[in-house]
Amino acid sequence: MGVDMSNPPTSRTKDFFASPALSLSLAGIFRDAGDAAAAGSVDVEEGDEGSGGGRREGTVENSSENSGPARSRSDDEFDGEQDDDGDGDKNKKKKRKKYHRHTAEQIKEMEALFKEYPHPDEKQRQQLSKQLGLAPRQAIQERHENSLLKSEMEKLREDNKALRETIKKACCPNCSHATTSRDATMTTEEQQIRIENARLKAEVEKLRTVIGKYPPGTASPSTSCLAGNDQENRSSLDFYPGIFGLQKSRIMEIVNQATDELQKMATASDPLWIRSVETGREILNYDEYTREFSIENSNEARPRRSIEASRETGVVFIDLPRLVQSFMDVNQWKEMFPCLISKAATVDVLSHGDGANRNGTVQLMFAELQMLTPMVPTREVYFVRYCKQLNADQWAIVDVSIDKVEDNIDTSLVKCRKRPSGCIIEDQSDGHCKVTWVEHLECHKSTVHTMYRAIVNSGLAFGARHWMATLQLQCERLVFFMATNVPTKDSSGVATLAGRKSILRLAQRMTSSFCRALGASSYHTWTKVSSKSGDDIRVASRKNLNDPGEPIGVILCAASSVWLPVSPHVLFDFLRDEGRRNEWDIMSNGGPAQSIANLAKGQGRGNAVTIQTMKSKENSMWILQDGCINGYESMVVYAPVDISGMQSVMTGCDSSNIAILPSGFSILPDGLESRPLVITSRPEEKSTEGGSLLTIAFQILTNSSPTAKLTTTSVDSVNTIISCTLQNIKTSLQCDDA
Numbered sequence: 001m002g003v004d005m006s007n008p009p010t011s012r013t014k015d016f017f018a019s020p021a022l023s024l025s026l027a028g029i030f031r032d033a034g035d036a037a038a039a040g041s042v043d044v045e046e047g048d049e050g051s052g053g054g055r056r057e058g059t060v061e062n063s064s065e066n067s068g069p070a071r072s073r074s075d076d077e078f079d080g081e082q083d084d085d086g087d088g089d090k091n092k093k094k095k096r097k098k099y100h101r102h103t104a105e106q107i108k109e110m111e112a113l114f115k116e117y118p119h120p121d122e123k124q125r126q127q128l129s130k131q132l133g134l135a136p137r138q139a140i141q142e143r144h145e146n147s148l149l150k151s152e153m154e155k156l157r158e159d160n161k162a163l164r165e166t167i168k169k170a171c172c173p174n175c176s177h178a179t180t181s182r183d184a185t186m187t188t189e190e191q192q193i194r195i196e197n198a199r200l201k202a203e204v205e206k207l208r209t210v211i212g213k214y215p216p217g218t219a220s221p222s223t224s225c226l227a228g229n230d231q232e233n234r235s236s237l238d239f240y241p242g243i244f245g246l247q248k249s250r251i252m253e254i255v256n257q258a259t260d261e262l263q264k265m266a267t268a269s270d271p272l273w274i275r276s277v278e279t280g281r282e283i284l285n286y287d288e289y290t291r292e293f294s295i296e297n298s299n300e301a302r303p304r305r306s307i308e309a310s311r312e313t314g315v316v317f318i319d320l321p322r323l324v325q326s327f328m329d330v331n332q333w334k335e336m337f338p339c340l341i342s343k344a345a346t347v348d349v350l351s352h353g354d355g356a357n358r359n360g361t362v363q364l365m366f367a368e369l370q371m372l373t374p375m376v377p378t379r380e381v382y383f384v385r386y387c388k389q390l391n392a393d394q395w396a397i398v399d400v401s402i403d404k405v406e407d408n409i410d411t412s413l414v415k416c417r418k419r420p421s422g423c424i425i426e427d428q429s430d431g432h433c434k435v436t437w438v439e440h441l442e443c444h445k446s447t448v449h450t451m452y453r454a455i456v457n458s459g460l461a462f463g464a465r466h467w468m469a470t471l472q473l474q475c476e477r478l479v480f481f482m483a484t485n486v487p488t489k490d491s492s493g494v495a496t497l498a499g500r501k502s503i504l505r506l507a508q509r510m511t512s513s514f515c516r517a518l519g520a521s522s523y524h525t526w527t528k529v530s531s532k533s534g535d536d537i538r539v540a541s542r543k544n545l546n547d548p549g550e551p552i553g554v555i556l557c558a559a560s561s562v563w564l565p566v567s568p569h570v571l572f573d574f575l576r577d578e579g580r581r582n583e584w585d586i587m588s589n590g591g592p593a594q595s596i597a598n599l600a601k602g603q604g605r606g607n608a609v610t611i612q613t614m615k616s617k618e619n620s621m622w623i624l625q626d627g628c629i630n631g632y633e634s635m636v637v638y639a640p641v642d643i644s645g646m647q648s649v650m651t652g653c654d655s656s657n658i659a660i661l662p663s664g665f666s667i668l669p670d671g672l673e674s675r676p677l678v679i680t681s682r683p684e685e686k687s688t689e690g691g692s693l694l695t696i697a698f699q700i701l702t703n704s705s706p707t708a709k710l711t712t713t714s715v716d717s718v719n720t721i722i723s724c725t726l727q728n729i730k731t732s733l734q735c736d737d738a
Contacts, residue, residue, distance in 0.1 A: 258400035258420035284309035310463035342521035370519035372666035455671030493597030498652025637664035
């Protein structure tokens with residue numbers, strides 16, 4: 001069960017893999033071979049422990065400000081004032097990190113050594129480094145980097161196969177009508193994909209030979225799982241005695257210790273966890289934690305950092321095997337948390353576990369975590385994920401970062417570590433699961449924009465409450481998607497279940513695309529532009545060459561974040577109401593909007609997909625809107641759609657080739673539990689509900705030719721749209737002075 005949210009590779013990803021240099025820095029894989037900002041290390045601070053009692057020598061600060069953004073560069077970057085979120089040193093430019101590109105001779109020598117000795121010992125690495133003029137650590141790191149390259153290459157190959165199948169199936173099986181208007185270019189696109197597949201396959205085979213781990217013709221872990229052969233299903237730990245100097249026994253010792261700690265963290269109460277009288281949230285007593293788990297004081301060995309710890313318990317509408325699978329399959333994991341995860345990859349499968357239930361699976365993973373705003377930097381984390389069945393009804397998903405792995409990775413990437421974290425899942429035997437989520441992070445401190453400082457420092461932004469609320473909402477969406485007995489009131493305007501599913505798939509793809517476009521991920525290069533109204537507006541552009549899910553050409557995204565003295569619920573209800581759309585949407589020309597279809601996709605109010613029509617004297621326009629709200633955040637995402645194409649989708653036809661370019665709003669609490677002069681429709685909550693952090697993003701197709709350049713006129717146009725929309729919202733909610 002689930003919605004297929006896979007996306008074809010972008011042209012920049014293809015360009016990167018066409019590079020002849022095999023030994024790029026790991027940052028190149030996820031930054032389009034661009035430049036990354038190197039974070040400087042500063043001395044460790046001695047600070048208070050928050051809720052942990054008195055001051056202790058050598059303790060860490062129990063609040064967090066996350067890592068600085070990783071920046072990439074593209075050929076369509078708009079020249080302008082660069083982004084600076086800090087309060088100080090705004091004019092100080094960071095030096096770009098220079099990545100070492102190996103010469104042809106160095107690559108040749110390394111290929112020869114790894115072919116003869118797949119697992120070189122320390123003496124052989126020292127000899128190789130001396131011969132090639134490399135640091136000994138680089139010889140180790142190459143193996144890890146090439147493993148990541150291989151994983152990305154194989155995913156690209158699968159994406160290209162999916163693209164080719166999509167092109168072949170140009171007609172919808174339900175109505176026999178063409179689903180794309182690009183029939184004339186079909187043959188050329190298919191030929192390009194065939195050439196690309198052949199090149200990617202050759203590159204994958206070459207990388208396998210270089211790292212010596214999978215000789216030519218053998219299967220990688222991702223493909224061997226499907227083969228069902230016992231020899232091929234052997235884990236990476238069976239092929240070599242350790243990873244980055246860690247023996248197999250030591251890795252298993254670490255994950256087992258992490259499992260024990262997670263169980264205690266999930267079940268313990270006072271004095272380990274203390275409930276706040278003011279907020280009702282649980283706070284970790286860090287002094288008690290260090291005593292309970294015998295944590296050594298290692299401040300001198302680590303840069304300045306802060307600790308975040310949170311715990312949340314809830315019930316989700318999903319059966320246990322499917323929930324476990326959604327954590328262990330990296331693609332399903334990304335689809336489950338689109339607002340939190342901008343990138344994720346399984347770097348290596350260390351153990352496949354026992355059978356299909358994934359018990360005992362150990363895998364090294366990478367993730368880039370984001371907030372839905374370009375103003376808060378992302379967090380990048382490497383960790384080992386361990387899946388273990390605790391008893392007949394309980395499973396544990398354990399995440400823990402391992403020092404030895406981080407020691408062999410570019411230090412500019414390791415800005416966040418996972419102390420034993422994860423969730424304990426208990427089967428409720430009725431299609432439900434009880435989940436206890438523990439999130440425990442150690443992050444390098446960096447400057448966060450003042451508007452978001454409270455929500456980030458409080459641990460709400462990346463804490464257990466956020467993960468749990470998102471999981472519950474996504475599981476509800478899956479239940480409503482699969483339901484066959486949907487009441488008429490929850491599915492108005494659509495006659496068939498096939499039509500309902502097709503619309504919900506399209507809406508989910510639209511919202512996931514919106515989340516990818518909005519964050520501070522290194523996928524994007526955000527540039528701050530000046531606004532006549534004084535709004536802080538940032539723009540980023542990208543080129544779509546062959547993704548049928550978006551318009552082909554140059555796409556410009558503009559975003560702005562503001563604080564409003566309005567409760568998140570009031571703001572969400574205002575923005576999702578089609579009856580008030582003309583109060584803020586300047587594209588409606590003041591005309592009213594009417595709902596022609598309304599599909600519920602969750603229990604909470606506002607969790608619905610609607611199709612709205614706006615009529616004017618000149619023409620009519622249809623808009624697809626997706627409303628999402630949970631206990632932490634909410635979104636209103638929308639996009640204009642082709643009327644004939646949408647009518648086809650409403651009958652149950654395939655929606656994968658419907659080109660859609662979403663815009664919308666992300667709404668977060670401001671992190672303050674109370675604030676005066678807050679507008680709310682619920683008087684009893686005026687003293688406890690804070691204001692809202694509203695991020696608006698607007699996307700337009702500036703040119704249908706992918707080779708076109710971004711123009712100042714396009715930037716000015718989208719700048720005006722953002723400014724006018726924000727002003728209309730403030731006026732309607734009577735908060736012009738915010």
